[in-house]
Every structure is written in structure tokens, then in C-alpha cells.
Amino acid sequence: MSKFLKIxxxxxxxxxGVLGSAYMLADQFVVDIPAPARGTIVVAANxxxxxxxxxxxxxxxxxxxxxIEQVEMMLQSPEGGFSLGREALxxxxxxxxxxxxxxxxxxxxxxxxxxxxxEIYLENCAMCHGDFGEAIGRWPVLAGGDGTLDxxxxxxxVGSYWPYASTIFDYIHRAMPFGNAQSLTxxxxxxxxxxxxxxxxxxxxxFVLNRETFAEVQMPNQDNFFMDDRAEVxxxxxxxxxxxxxxxxxxxxxxxxxxxxVTPEAAEGDETQENAAEETTEQMTAAETTxxxxxxxxxxxxxxxxIDPELVAAGETVFRKCRACHQVGEGASNRVGPxxxxxxxxxxxxxxxxxxxxxxxxxxxxxxxxxxxxxxxxLTNPRDFLAGTKMSFAGLRDEDxxxxxxxxxxxxxx
Amino acid sequence: MVKMFKGTKPSRRSFLKGALxxxxxxxxxxxxxxxxxxxxxxxxxxxxxxxxxxxxxxYGMPSEFEAHVQRKNVEWLTADTVSSINFTPLHELDGxxxxxxxxxxxxxxxxxxxxxxxxxxxxxxxxxxxxxxxxQDLMRFPRENHVYFLECxxxxxxxxxxxxxNGCQFTHGxxxxxxxxxxxxxxxxxxxxxxxxxxxxxxxxxDASAMTRSVPIEKAMDDCLVAFKMxxxxxxxxxxxxxxxxxxxxEGNMWIxxxxxxxxxxxxxxxxxxxxxxxxxxxxxSARRFTWxxxxxxxxxxxxxxxxxxxxxxxxxxxxxxxxxRGTVPRVDVTLDGGKNWHQARISGPSLPMSMHRFYFExxxxxxxxxxxxxxxxxxxxxxxxKDQLRVVRGENSIYHxxxxxxxxxxEQGIAENVEIS
Numbered sequence: 001m002s003k004f005l006k007i008x009x010x011x012x013x014x015x016x017g018v019l020g021s022a023y024m025l026a027d028q029f030v031v032d033i034p035a036p037a038r039g040t041i042v043v044a045a046n047x048x049x050x051x052x053x054x055x056x057x058x059x060x061x062x063x064x065x066x067x068i069e070q071v072e073m074m075l076q077s078p079e080g081g082f083s084l085g086r087e088a089l090x091x092x093x094x095x096x097x098x099x100x101x102x103x104x105x106x107x108x109x110x111x112x113x114x115x116x117x118x119e120i121y122l123e124n125c126a127m128c129h130g131d132f133g134e135a136i137g138r139w140p141v142l143a144g145g146d147g148t149l150d151x152x153x154x155x156x157x158v159g160s161y162w163p164y165a166s167t168i169f170d171y172i173h174r175a176m177p178f179g180n181a182q183s184l185t186x187x188x189x190x191x192x193x194x195x196x197x198x199x200x201x202x203x204x205x206x207f208v209l210n211r212e213t214f215a216e217v218q219m220p221n222q223d224n225f226f227m228d229d230r231a232e233v234x235x236x237x238x239x240x241x242x243x244x245x246x247x248x249x250x251x252x253x254x255x256x257x258x259x260x261x262v263t264p265e266a267a268e269g270d271e272t273q274e275n276a277a278e279e280t281t282e283q284m285t286a287a288e289t290t291x292x293x294x295x296x297x298x299x300x301x302x303x304x305x306x307i308d309p310e311l312v313a314a315g316e317t318v319f320r321k322c323r324a325c326h327q328v329g330e331g332a333s334n335r336v337g338p339x340x341x342x343x344x345x346x347x348x349x350x351x352x353x354x355x356x357x358x359x360x361x362x363x364x365x366x367x368x369x370x371x372x373x374x375x376x377x378x379l380t381n382p383r384d385f386l387a388g389t390k391m392s393f394a395g396l397r398d399e400d401x402x403x404x405x406x407x408x409x410x411x412x413x414x
Numbered sequence: 415m416v417k418m419f420k421g422t423k424p425s426r427r428s429f430l431k432g433a434l435x436x437x438x439x440x441x442x443x444x445x446x447x448x449x450x451x452x453x454x455x456x457x458x459x460x461x462x463x464x465x466x467x468x469x470x471x472x473y474g475m476p477s478e479f480e481a482h483v484q485r486k487n488v489e490w491l492t493a494d495t496v497s498s499i500n501f502t503p504l505h506e507l508d509g510x511x512x513x514x515x516x517x518x519x520x521x522x523x524x525x526x527x528x529x530x531x532x533x534x535x536x537x538x539x540x541x542x543x544x545x546x547x548x549x550q551d552l553m554r555f556p557r558e559n560h561v562y563f564l565e566c567x568x569x570x571x572x573x574x575x576x577x578x579x580n581g582c583q584f585t586h587g588x589x590x591x592x593x594x595x596x597x598x599x600x601x602x603x604x605x606x607x608x609x610x611x612x613x614x615x616x617x618x619x620x621d622a623s624a625m626t627r628s629v630p631i632e633k634a635m636d637d638c639l640v641a642f643k644m645x646x647x648x649x650x651x652x653x654x655x656x657x658x659x660x661x662x663x664x665e666g667n668m669w670i671x672x673x674x675x676x677x678x679x680x681x682x683x684x685x686x687x688x689x690x691x692x693x694x695x696x697x698x699x700s701a702r703r704f705t706w707x708x709x710x711x712x713x714x715x716x717x718x719x720x721x722x723x724x725x726x727x728x729x730x731x732x733x734x735x736x737x738x739x740r741g742t743v744p745r746v747d748v749t750l751d752g753g754k755n756w757h758q759a760r761i762s763g764p765s766l767p768m769s770m771h772r773f774y775f776e777x778x779x780x781x782x783x784x785x786x787x788x789x790x791x792x793x794x795x796x797x798x799x800x801k802d803q804l805r806v807v808r809g810e811n812s813i814y815h816x817x818x819x820x821x822x823x824x825x826e827q828g829i830a831e832n833v834e835i836s
Contacts, residue, residue, distance in 0.1 A: 174623075225703045234709075239797060262579065323495075
């Protein structure tokens with residue numbers, strides 16, 4: 001394969017190893033390389049004299065040995081291969097090969113009906129996707145949206161958009177429920193798939209999904225997808241000569257980001273102002289924290305020693321994992337999960353207006369009160385602590401995270 | 415019970431405004447100092463005292479004065495941070511390589527913390543012999559080094575209906591550019607022996623989303639890599655440690671992280687990420703699928719809304735990045751007047767196919783308002799279109815592949831804003 005090497009680079013110089021000594025200007029030095037060599041790099045040993053506009057052709061010295069062209073050769077497998085790795089056992093392939101295709105290849109044995117699917121759905125899915133697939137917050141909408149795809153606000157759901165029913169089974173099987181992937185049996189996945197199809201009026205309520213009935217399901221939007229056609233539609237249109245001078249007479253601003261004001265706050269700061277203020281800001285934060293602690297100690301005689309502002313701040317960060325479902329602080333309300341204000345000391349399953357699992361209600365009825373200890377156990381492994389809880393979160397593995405979040409929640413009193 | 419932090423803290427922004435009002439005036443260029451500069455006349459502590467010895471920071475971190483240089487999230491974009499995205503601070507970077515810790519993150523089930531000793535790569539499907547590799551096995555294949563950009567297909571996706579986010583970090587920060595070290599996927603597939611009817615491969619991740627995409631065999635056998643290093647060190651966990659697929663020039667979603675399996679098949683799988691997501695909905699309700707290549711694109715990173723012109727009139731350095739999924743970017747044009755007249759920018763640094771390019775344009779700013787744009791030309795002759803040109807073809811609902819020309823309005827004070835112009 002050495003035919004691709006014009007001049008062999010010094011031994012030990014990797015593909016990019018000599019780049020540090022020389023730069024190319026644009027691709028004026030990139031030459032056509034025979035097809036098998038890709039990712040080609042051509043390096044001029046004498047760095048090109050860079051002109052400020054880049055418009056002038058820069059010529060490379062023609063003196064022998066004044067330049068080295070290095071072309072990376074294409075790696076080849078030796079005859080009989082490298083003899084690396086080992087043959088996969090059929091059990092191993094079976095364990096991982098879970099994918100399902102539109103023609104049904106990969107669908108396992110088993111079956112599931114709409115009603116069974118509804119039960120599983122309400123227990124495992126409705127907290128994010130809504131009872132009817134309408135979705136809570138910004139979680140994915142599963143149903144509806146018919147006739148919206150060519151409108152101003154397209155709603156892309158399983159029914160309105162997804163081209164293949166196989167994708168529903170495959171995705172639920174590999175990735176759902178969120179935070180507890182691959183925990184459902186094949187029958188449960190069949191049942192859930194049937195229920196999601198039912199939510200989209202694609203099957204009747206007596207439908208039973210299995211390998212055979214799968215072929216009966218027709219997805220309404222299947223024919224509205226087509227292969228990328230940018231090469232025909234766009235590339236020619238967008239490869240015309242670009243105007244450089246006197247391209248237009250007037251220019252008006254027609255849209256402004258500031259009108260919307262949706263940029264994250266810290267992004268708006270002026271760089272220099274931020275740098276200048278950085279130190280002072282840190283001081284202020286420290287002062288503010290001290291003040292807050294002082295305020296707290298005036299209000300409560302309890303455990304000022306136990307207040308650790310750093311731990312509380314760390315807990316606030318850890319709480320990001322919870323925010324999708326839980327609110328805490330001023331104006332917190334129930335969302336996918338109950339609000340967490342004054343959680344410590346609260347009876348389990350006792351927030352008004354939140355629909356708890358029966359397991360959580362029973363635990364509260366049985367006298368479970370959220371203390372630092374019980375929260376610690378629950379947050380470390382929710383399902384171990386309380387089998388049947390609706391909380392799909394897998395748990396916090398790091399003890400420090402648990403301690404931090406308890407400190408944070410403890411600081412959010414009402 | 416412990417009580418503290420009652421009420422809300424004053425925001426950082428309101429504090430900054432206050433600090434500015436109190437008078438932190440920026441000194442203009444070329445203005446003579448009335449008094450000697452204390453940065454010179456006073457002995458600084460670092461000039462007198464000893465600093466940390468070696469080993470204080472066994473894994474080095476940036477200066478504390480650079481602590482503001484961070485990836486950032488746009489909270490309202492997604493339901494939670496576990497299946498979400500954050501953005502590379504392009505306005506803080508220069509050259510073409512993205513530092514590993516600043517490469518934007520996109521996860522569908524959080525960062526998988528994979529134990530490399532328990533990680534396997536399986537090749538199965540339409541192959542002569544299904545194989546299993548350990549990381550150690552993989553590192554005995556010949557490997558290559560390549561610099562490639564990885565751009566999320568949704569980069570700039572929030573801007574389809576008009577200027578929305580004020581900062582190139584948020585409008586263009588779903589991209590990074592690093593040097594990968596990895597094994598050509600072709601060698602691994604050849605080891606298993608692809609059957610003649612093997613036309614597609616399906617890489618799959620080991621994370622809790624078990625991410626999958628269908629990749630045509632031609633691309634798999636061409637320039638894809640199974641990479642285990644980025645910028646010389648092990649992949650970061652958030653970038654797929656211990657191994658990820660590299661699909662040069664193609665949309666980031668296909669670069670499967672925590673790569674555990676590659677199946678060979680005779681047709682595409684049409685999984686969730688290539689049907690319900692990463693398909694481009696057009697105005698008439700039909701949708702393009704398999705829009706793999708990233709079109710040529712560029713953005714001015716400085717000045718930009720997060721990096722205003724603080725120095726007043728005078729000599730000014732404008733810079734930005736450009737890239738194309740179809741080759742190199744031999745030319746970038748820049749306009750200061752909203753596209754009436756254009757100037758060819760200077761490209762500095764390596765010009766590599768499917769890698770970021772760095773461009774500069776120096777000019778003498780007279781202090782009047784600017785309408786800045788950059789326009790990339792790639793090695794196929796493609797010229798980056800305006801956003802309106804794209805909308806004519808695609809409407810406003812496609813979310814993905816928005817490579818239209820970005821406009822920054824810079825006012826007399828040097829403050830920059832994301833706008834669109836006629």
C-alpha cells in the first residue's frame with residue numbers, strides 16, 4: 001500500500017504529527033489522492049506565507065525536499081484477519097440482539113392485549129406521558145395530532161407521525177420505562193404497544209398484539225417519508241456563485257432575539273463586566289449566605305451547627321435529577337410527583353391532590369413519616385424501600401448525593 | 415427542623431447591572447492613562463510569593479479566572495436534564511480543537527458510567543462469524559487519528575422561526591471538534607466477515623436508552639471509526655467512554671456512544687431516532703428521512719451576544735468557525751453591513767475534511783452599528799444559504815439541519831444581538 005506515499009514521513013510521525021510545524025492555507029494545497037486514501041492530509045513543510053485576505057494564490061516552493069507530502073495509507077486486514085476477539089456465543093447474541101424491524105424480524109414470542117396494556121401504562125407510563133398519551137410538561141406526546149403535520153404547529157405522535165409499528169415495540173422494549181429500561185417482559189411490551197396503538201385509534205379495544213397480528217397494523221403516515229433529496233433539490237441551488245459587492249440596496253432588521261427573551265440569564269452578561277465583577281460576586285454570595293444562616297439561626301434555635309451551606313448548595317445541584325418530576329420552594333405544586341416542601345416530618349403519601357400509588361398510601365397509613373433516615377433509604381433505592389412506588393427514579397448511588405439532597409430538602413421548609 | 419435561605423437571592427444579572435451603574439467604565443482604546451498603571455507599579459503577589467508546586471493538581475484545570483467558561487443548558491428545551499443537551503461555549507474558544515471538558519453533551523438516558531473491564535463490543539447479524547471484543551482486543555487493531563467535527567442535527571434548530579437565543583453558544587453550540595484515535599470500523603467488520611447481502615449496520619449503545627441508528631454499509635466501510643480516545647486521552651464518560659462510533663461529516667445522533675454492538679442487516683431498522691426524531695418535516699407534511707450529511711455552515715463567534723466589542727472603535731478582530739460534512743471549507747466570506755458587501759476572511763490552522771476551520775477578519779471599527787454575517791463555501795462548491803433560502807425549500811417545521819447564515823447586530827456600544835435581516 002506504499003504506493004500512496006509520495007515521500008515517507010519521518011519514522012514515528014503520525015498522521016497529524018507534523019501538523020504542528022506547518023499549516024495549510026485553506027485547501028489550496030490539498031491535492032487529489034487516489035480513491036482508497038481518505039482523510040488525506042497534505043502538509044507543506046515550509047509554512048505558507050499567509051496573506052491577510054486569503055485571496056491570492058500562494059505557491060509552494062518547488063525546490064526538491066523543500067516540501068514533504070504525507071499521505072495516510074489505507075489500513076488493510078491481513079489474509080485471514082487479525083485473529084482478534086472471540087466468537088460470540090448464541091446465548092450472548094440472544095441477550096443483546098433485541099432489535100425489531102418493520103418487517104417484524106426480531107419480534108419475540110408472546111402477546112398482549114389492550115386492557116392489560118392500559119393497566120401497565122397507568123402504573124408505569126402515565127406519570128410522564130399522561131393518561132391518554134397527551135403528555136405532562138415537555139415529555140413526549142404519544143397520541144393525537146392527526147392532520148397537524150402540514151400546519152403551523154405539527155404534533156408528531158405515534159399515530160400522526162411514526163411510520164412503523166415495529167418502532168413502538170422496539171423502543172419500549174429497549175428504553176422504557178424511563179429510568180427502568182428493559183424491566184418489562186415481552187408480553188408486557190406487547191400489551192403496552194397494543195395500548196399505545198389503541199390510544200391512537202389504530203386498533204380496537206379487543207385487539208391482541210403478537211407476531212401474527214402485528215402485520216395487520218397500518219400506520220397512517222408511513223408513505224409520507226422519503227429519502228433525503230438534498231442532492232437533487234438543494235445542492236445545485238446552493239452552489240451558485242456568491243455575490244461579493246453591492247449585493248443589495250437596503251438592509252432592515254426583521255426579527256430580534258431580545259424580543260423573546262428566552263436566553264438563559266448568565267448568557268446575557270457582558271464578558272468584561274462579568275470578569276470585572278466575578279470576584280465581587282463571589283464575595284457577595286458568601287456574605288449573602290452568611291446572612292441567610294444568621295437569619296435562620298434567629299428564627300430557629302435548632303441545629304445551627306448542622307447547617308452546611310455548601311452541602312445545601314450541592315443538594316440543589318443534585319436536585320436537578322428530580323426537577324423533571326418534583327417541585328420544591330416557593331409556589332411549588334404537584335407535577336409528575338408531589339411537591340416536596342416540608343418533606344421532612346411529613347407523613348408518607350399525604351400531599352393533598354396527588355394521586356399516590358397504593359403502596360405509598362399504605363405506607364403512610366402504616367405510619368411511615370419522612371425523616372432523614374427514611375428518606376436516605378428511599379432515595380438510595382426507591383423500589384427496594386417501597387415496592388410499588390410510582391417513582392421511576394432508579395436511586396442515588398452516591399451517599400454524598402443523598403446527604404446533600406436531604407440537606408437541601410431540609411432547607412426548603414414550607 | 416432547619417430553616418434557612420428564605421426568600422429569593424438577588425440574581426447575578428441584577429447585581430451585574432448594579433455594578434455597572436456604579437461605574438466600572440471600560441477604558442477605550444488608545445486613551446492615555448492619567449495615572450501610572452498599578453498593574454505595573456505595584457508588586458503583584460504572584461511576582462513575589464511562591465506558587466503551588468508540582469502535583470498540587472495532578473490533572474490540571476483551567477485558571478480560576480476562566481471558571482465562567484462552561485457548557486450551558488437551556489432548561490426550557492427539554493423535560494429534564496437526563497435526556498437533554500448542553501452547549502459548547504464557542505465564543506470562549508479559539509483555534510479548531512474543542513477541549514474535552516467543553517464538548518457539548520447530549521444524552522437520552524444520562525451519562526452511562528461504564529466499567530471498561532465489563533464493556534464488550536459485539537458484531538452480529540449477517541456476518542460469517544459473530545464476534546465479541548474487549549477494549550484490549552480493540553486496541554490491538556491498527557488505529558488512526560482524525561480530527562472531525564460532531565454536530566447535532568438539531569444545532570440551530572431553535573432558530574427556524576426567527577432569531578430566538580442570544581448567544582452563539584446556544585444558537586450554534588451543539589458542535590465540537592476533536593482528534594479521535596480509533597480503529598477503522600471496516601477492519602472490525604472484515605474480521606467478522608460481512609455477508610454479501612449485508613447492506614446496513616446498526617450500532618447500539620450500552621446506556622439505558624440503548625441508542626440505535628441505521629448506517630449504510632458503504633459509510634461503515636468508508637471512514638467510520640470505533641474511537642476510544644479524544645484529543646489524546648480516553649473518551650470522557652459523557653462522550654461515550656470507553657468507546658464510541660465516529661461517523662465523519664454525518665449528524666451527531668449516529669455517533670453512538672458507549673458502543674456495545676454492531677449488527678449487520680439487509681435493510682434499515684427504522685428505529686425511533688430515525689423515524690420519530692431526526693427526520694425533517696417539510697411544509698407539506700411529508701418528511702425527509704436519512705438526512706445524514708451536515709451541510710456547510712459557519713458562525714461568527716466573536717463578536718457575538720455573549721462576547722460583545724468592549725474596546726470601542728479601532729482595530730478589531732472578528733473570528734469564527736466553519737465546517738462542512740462534505741469536505742473542507744476553503745473559503746469563508748464575512749460582511750459587516752448585512753450582506754451589501756462581502757470580504758474574504760483569512761483561514762488559519764489546519765484545513766481538514768469534515769473538521770472545523772477557524773477564520774479571522776480584522777478591520778478598523780468606526781464605532782457605527784454592524785450587521786455581521788459569515789458565509790462558508792465548501793470544497794464541493796456549496797455556499798452556505800441564508801435562513802430564508804432554506805425556509806423556501808423546507809418551511810419552518812423541520813427542526814433539524816438548519817445551516818442558514820447567522821446575523822449578529824452590533825450597536826454603537828458594541829453590544830451584540832441575534833437578529834434576522836431583510
